[in-house]
Amino acid sequence: MSPDATSTRPAIGASIPRVDGPLKVSGRATYSSDHHFPGLLYAVPVGATIARGEIAAIDDSAAAAMPGVRKVYTRANIGTFYKPGKSGMIDESRPPFEDDTVHYYGQYVALVVADTFEQATAAARAVKVDYRNVAPPDVRLALSPEENQTTDSERGHVDAALASAPVTVDQTYTTPPETHNPIELHASVAVWDGKAFTLYETTQSIMNHRAVMAQMLGVPKENVRIVTEFLGSGFGGKLWPWPHALLAAAAARDLGKPVKLVVTRQMMFHNVGHRTNTQQRVRLGANHDGKLVALRQDFIYRTSRIDDSKEDCGEVTGFLYSTPNLKVTSARARRDIAPNTAMRGPGAVPGLFAIESAMDELALALKIDPVELRLRNEPAIDESLGIPFSSRHMKECLTRGAEHFGWSRRNPATGSMRQDGVVLGWGMAACAWMAQRLDAEVSLLLNADGSVRVASGTQDIGTGTYTMLAQMVAYDLGVPIERIQVVIGDSALPPGPLSGGSMVTGSLVPAVAQAAADAVQQLLDTAAGHGPFVGAKAEQLAFTEGRVHLRSGTPADGVPFADILKQARLAHVEGKGKSRNTFGDKEAKKFSMHSYGAHFVEVTWDPAIARLRVSRVVTAIDAGRILNPLTGRNQIEGAIAMGVGMALFEDTRYEPLHGKAINSNLADYIMTTHADMPDVDVLFLDYPDTKLNALGARGIGEIGLAGVAPAIANAVHHATGVRVRELPVKIEDLLASHVV
Numbered sequence: 001m002s003p004d005a006t007s008t009r010p011a012i013g014a015s016i017p018r019v020d021g022p023l024k025v026s027g028r029a030t031y032s033s034d035h036h037f038p039g040l041l042y043a044v045p046v047g048a049t050i051a052r053g054e055i056a057a058i059d060d061s062a063a064a065a066m067p068g069v070r071k072v073y074t075r076a077n078i079g080t081f082y083k084p085g086k087s088g089m090i091d092e093s094r095p096p097f098e099d100d101t102v103h104y105y106g107q108y109v110a111l112v113v114a115d116t117f118e119q120a121t122a123a124a125r126a127v128k129v130d131y132r133n134v135a136p137p138d139v140r141l142a143l144s145p146e147e148n149q150t151t152d153s154e155r156g157h158v159d160a161a162l163a164s165a166p167v168t169v170d171q172t173y174t175t176p177p178e179t180h181n182p183i184e185l186h187a188s189v190a191v192w193d194g195k196a197f198t199l200y201e202t203t204q205s206i207m208n209h210r211a212v213m214a215q216m217l218g219v220p221k222e223n224v225r226i227v228t229e230f231l232g233s234g235f236g237g238k239l240w241p242w243p244h245a246l247l248a249a250a251a252a253r254d255l256g257k258p259v260k261l262v263v264t265r266q267m268m269f270h271n272v273g274h275r276t277n278t279q280q281r282v283r284l285g286a287n288h289d290g291k292l293v294a295l296r297q298d299f300i301y302r303t304s305r306i307d308d309s310k311e312d313c314g315e316v317t318g319f320l321y322s323t324p325n326l327k328v329t330s331a332r333a334r335r336d337i338a339p340n341t342a343m344r345g346p347g348a349v350p351g352l353f354a355i356e357s358a359m360d361e362l363a364l365a366l367k368i369d370p371v372e373l374r375l376r377n378e379p380a381i382d383e384s385l386g387i388p389f390s391s392r393h394m395k396e397c398l399t400r401g402a403e404h405f406g407w408s409r410r411n412p413a414t415g416s417m418r419q420d421g422v423v424l425g426w427g428m429a430a431c432a433w434m435a436q437r438l439d440a441e442v443s444l445l446l447n448a449d450g451s452v453r454v455a456s457g458t459q460d461i462g463t464g465t466y467t468m469l470a471q472m473v474a475y476d477l478g479v480p481i482e483r484i485q486v487v488i489g490d491s492a493l494p495p496g497p498l499s500g501g502s503m504v505t506g507s508l509v510p511a512v513a514q515a516a517a518d519a520v521q522q523l524l525d526t527a528a529g530h531g532p533f534v535g536a537k538a539e540q541l542a543f544t545e546g547r548v549h550l551r552s553g554t555p556a557d558g559v560p561f562a563d564i565l566k567q568a569r570l571a572h573v574e575g576k577g578k579s580r581n582t583f584g585d586k587e588a589k590k591f592s593m594h595s596y597g598a599h600f601v602e603v604t605w606d607p608a609i610a611r612l613r614v615s616r617v618v619t620a621i622d623a624g625r626i627l628n629p630l631t632g633r634n635q636i637e638g639a640i641a642m643g644v645g646m647a648l649f650e651d652t653r654y655e656p657l658h659g660k661a662i663n664s665n666l667a668d669y670i671m672t673t674h675a676d677m678p679d680v681d682v683l684f685l686d687y688p689d690t691k692l693n694a695l696g697a698r699g700i701g702e703i704g705l706a707g708v709a710p711a712i713a714n715a716v717h718h719a720t721g722v723r724v725r726e727l728p729v730k731i732e733d734l735l736a737s738h739v740v
C-alpha cells in the first residue's frame with residue numbers, strides 16, 4: 001500500500017503505538033544524562049547532615065587534593081546566583097549556597113567537580129563540614145494550623161446546616177509525604193561556550209526552565225538553550241528547576257568545561273521536591289434520603305520554612321457534589337523539611353482521599369449504596385462558580401463502571417463476600433481533575449520530500465506527546481503518521497506548553513490545527529496558477545490527504561504536495577499556529593471544565609495470614625475525546641499502579657534527630673510492582689468536550705490517579721470492617737479486623 005493510499009483521517013481515536021517506542025526500546029532515545037561531550041567533568045554535591053543550623057566551616061583540603069578533582073565549590077567561590085524574581089516558576093527559590101543557614105537535611109552545601117563520577121563521589125565524601133547553632137529539627141507530621149486559616153471556598157451557612165443535619169460524618173484523614181520516584185533520575189549536563197549555555201535538563205517545562213535559569217545565572221534568555229528530548233517521567237517533580245541545575249551550570253561556566261550532575265536516588269528524597277503530607281477534617285451533613293446539605297473541609301498541609309507550595313486539597317471539592325452549604329479552608333504548617341512540590345494530581349489526589357472516604361462513611365451511616373449516594377448528589381451546574389459544566393458525565397461513569405464491575409452483586413455487609421477462601425472487599429470512589437489550556441505555539445513544515453515536520457517547544461514526559469502531535473497532524477492534513485516528524489524538547493523552538501496539569505494535549509490541538517491550515521494555505525497559494533493549476537486561483541484548490549487538487553475535481557486528479565514544492569523550488573512552506581490559554585480567556589471562563597471518573601475496586605483479604613491484595617479495578621473515565629485509546633489506557637493503568645502505591649505502600653519517613661528521609665532508596669520506599677498490580681479494566685466514555693478545543697480532547701495524565709486510594713480504602717473497610725483514615729493502609733491497622 002502506498003503511503004498516499006493509507007486512509008489517515010481515522011488518526012484520531014486510533015490505537016497508534018508510540019511513534020518514539022522503537023527509539024526507546026532499542027536504547028537510542030537520548031535522555032538528558034546520556035549527553036556526553038569531550039572533556040566532560042562530573043559534579044557531585046555535598047548535602048548537609050543536619051536539618052537546622054548553620055555552617056561554621058567547610059574544610060575541603062583533603063577533597064581538593066584527591067585524584068582527578070578539578071575544584072571544590074562552596075559559598076566562597078561559586079560566584080553569583082541571582083534570585084528568580086518573576087522570571088518563572090521555581091519551588092526552592094533560595095539560590096544554592098545563598099548563605100550559611102541550613103534549612104533541611106540534604107541541602108547542598110558544597111560541590112565537587114572531578115574527571116570521573118567516582119572521583120567526584122569519593123571527594124564529596126571527604127569534604128568536612130562543621131556546623132554551629134544546630135537545633136533539633138521539627139519534622140512532625142501531625143499538623144495544627146500554625147498560620148491563619150484562610151477560606152478557599154464558601155457558600156450558604158455550613159455550620160448551621162451541619163448542626164441541624166439529621167445525619168452527619170465528622171472525621172479527620174491524613175496522607176503521608178510521598179516522594180516522586182521516576183526511574184530517570186534528575187540530571188543536568190551543562191555546556192558553556194564562553195557566551196551562552198546549552199543545558200541538557202530533566203524538565204517538564206523547557207520554556208520555564210530557560211526563563212528561570214537565565215535570570216538566576218544572570219544571562220539573557222537568548223543565551224540559554226534547554227534541551228530535553230526524552231523524559232523517564234517526572235510526576236510533577238520535574239516541573240520546575242531545582243538547585244542542582246544551577247550548580248552544574250555555574251561550574252561549567254567557571255571551568256569552561258561541560259559538567260554533568262546526576263542527582264542520586266538518595267538525594268531525590270531531599271533535593272527535588274515531594275508531595276507533602278496533609279491532614280483534613282471533613283464534615284458532611286445529609287438528609288435521610290441521602291441529599292447532602294453541608295460539606296466542610298478544613299485542611300492543613302506542611303511546607304518547608306523557606307517556600308510555600310500549596311497542596312490545594314480543596315481543588316475539586318467545590319463542584320464535585322451538589323450541596324447548598326459548603327466551606328473549604330486551608331492552613332499551612334512549616335517544618336524543617338525541604339520544599340515540596342506538585343505531584344501527579346496535586347491537591348485533588350490527597351483531597352479526594354478525604355472527601356471520598358467520608359462519602360463512603362456517610363453512605364454507611366445512611367444505609368444507602370455508595371454509588372446511589374453519589375448519583376443523588378450529582379450537581380446540575382458548578383455550584384462553586386455558578387456556571388455550567390462544559391461536559392460532565394459523572395453519572396455515566398458511575399453507572400457504567402458499576403455495571404462493568406458487577407456492583408449490583410455486592411452484599412454491603414462487612415466481610416460477607418468470600419471467594420476461594422479469602423474475603424472480598426468492594427469499594428468505589430468518584431474523581432475529578434481540571435481541564436485547561438496553556439499558551440502554545442507550533443511550527444509546521446510541509447517539506448519538498450513529501451514529509452511533514454511539526455515542532456513546538458514542549459516535551460514528552462513519557463505520556464505520548466510525540467505520538468499525540470503526530471496524530472494531530474495526521475488528522476489535520478490527512479498525511480500518514482510515518483511521514484510526520486515531531487520535533488520537541490528544545491527551547492529554541494516556538495514556545496510550547498509545560499507537561500503538567502494534564503494540559504499538553506488540549507493546549508496543542510488548536511495550535512496544530514492553525515499551523516496546518518496556515519501551511520496548506522501557503523501551499524495552495526504556491527500551486528495556484530502554475531503547472532496543472534494554470535488558470536486556477538488558490539480558492540479553487542483544495543488539499544486532501546497530501547494532494548492538491550481542484551475543488552471541482554477529486555484528490556486522485558491532483559498532485560502530491562511534494563511536487564508543488566519541487567516545481568516552485570521551495571524546500572518547504574511553514575505554517576504557524578498559536579493556542580491561547582484558558583486562564584485569562586473570558587469565553588473559557590463561562591464553563592467549568594474538568595475530567596471525571598469513577599473507580600471500582602476489589603481487594604482480597606486473607607485474615608489467617610493478614611494478607612491484603614488489590615485484585616481488580618474497573619475505572620470509567622470521562623476525559624473528553626480520547627485521541628489514542630492505547631496510550632490513553634496506558635496512562636490510566638499507570639495511574640492505578642500509583643494509586644495502589646498511595647493506598648498501600650508509599651510513605652516518606654523522616655527520622656526526628658537529623659530530619660533525614662530514612663527510606664531514601666527503592667528498597668525501603670515501597671512502590672507498586674508488577675506483582676502488586678490488579679487486573680485493570682479502563683472504560684473511556686469518549687464524549688468530546690468541544691468547549692476546550694475542536695477535537696474535544698481533555699488531558700488524561702492525572703485523572704486516573706485521583707480517587708484510586710479512597711476506592712481501595714473503602715474496599716478495605718468492606719472486607720475487614722477497619723476504616724483506615726491515615727494512609728498508607730498498614731497491616732497493623734488491619735489486625736484490628738473482626739472478620740475471620
Ligand code: MOS
Nearest residue numbers: 236343344500501
Ligand atoms: Mo503534574 S503534578 O501537573 O506534573
